[in-house]
Amino acid sequence: MAIMLKFALLGFLNYSPMTGYELEGWINASTGNFWHAELSQIYKTLKQLEKSDEVTSHIEPQVGKPDRRVYTITAAGKANLEQWLETPIVEEVDKKDSLLLKLFFSSPADRAGIIVQLRIQLRLHQQKLEHYRLQTPTEILQFANVHPELLSNAPLWEATRRHGELYEAMYIQWIEETLQQFETPSKE
Amino acid sequence: MAIMLKFALLGFLNYSPMTGYELEGWINASTGNFWHAELSQIYKTLKQLEKSDEVTSHIEPQVGKPDRRVYTITAAGKANLEQWLETPIVEEVDKKDSLLLKLFFSSPADRAGIIVQLRIQLRLHQQKLEHYRLQTPTEILQFANVHPELLSNAPLWEATRRHGELYEAMYIQWIEETLQQFETPSKE
């Protein structure tokens, strides 16, 4: 399962050299919906990647702002990235969802509490759905504007966006179904 | 986000006392679809829970088999579980999906490779969907048979099963859509 962030970083650095800080920006604006990371973890992972010669770095001094440490992918890094991309995932991608865990163990007597929890989630997922429908497409265009040589990647990005859209719509449907079940008093 | 396994263990121990080994069985048969764990992690977490007085344990000697260490939830453990159950999740439940990450960074030129990956996942998700539709309902009944006093929990378990079903159906739809897009040669 492990070592995913590594490949996210290599993937972006394969587009163009950048700093850890910038990587966080790209990650949280694009892959963030299915792979996110904290800055501290990004810096740590970049260090490892430098140790294993998959990236190199150099300092760019700046005035009025902190110096930038710019990372560049190496040939070895590119090779590892390619190889990872070509290797199919044969296991199931595992899912963790703490809401379901909580629901599973909830007291069936506490109907009101369950409904509150579901309503909160409903709103969150509705917002997310809207984001996928309205904001993300323009984000994708901006991304392609910054790196016009990557325009052919847009269908892949669009596929991941579409996944998010379907996921949120499914989640909303499930919450509405479940709410209905718990809101209408049972006949027993 | 953290410390979920703890509550999964407390949740099951709240049903009845059992060993770490048995807990793994229940987890991987029921909550496994949205919260799974390795045995070694379960043993470790049980130790922590004992140190914080949320569970107690005693040894039951056996003949021909290794002795069993049976864990029992304490009043403090129950209180913590209740409190966790009552606290709503206000952030978004975060998603990590390595398939999407791989797809995002795939080379759009490698259409064949992308199709292979998607087809493999398609089969996995179809199997999972079948499992949710056919096997899981009987598992839920068995569960309720072992602990008939928990029959009223069945609707909650059913809700988590239904989530799995919708999730897999959504995933399959997305793969089929995406496959179609990459299988039919683009018009450009």
Place this chain on the structure above:
DNA sequence: TCGCTCATGTAATGGGTTACATGATTCA
């Protein structure tokens, strides 16, 4: 006889989050 189930764990390593620490510029 081979592998599975029952049953316990330890050790090493890796991955991830939260808190801490610093500090200038810019915009409201």
Place this chain on the structure above:
DNA sequence: TGAATCATGTAACCCATTACATGAGCGA
């Protein structure tokens, strides 16, 4: 004046995976 952005990182801690270690009984 206060918050956000840019920009770097360390330290402590927690969570999770993989490999290792042991060993009897049972069914194919």
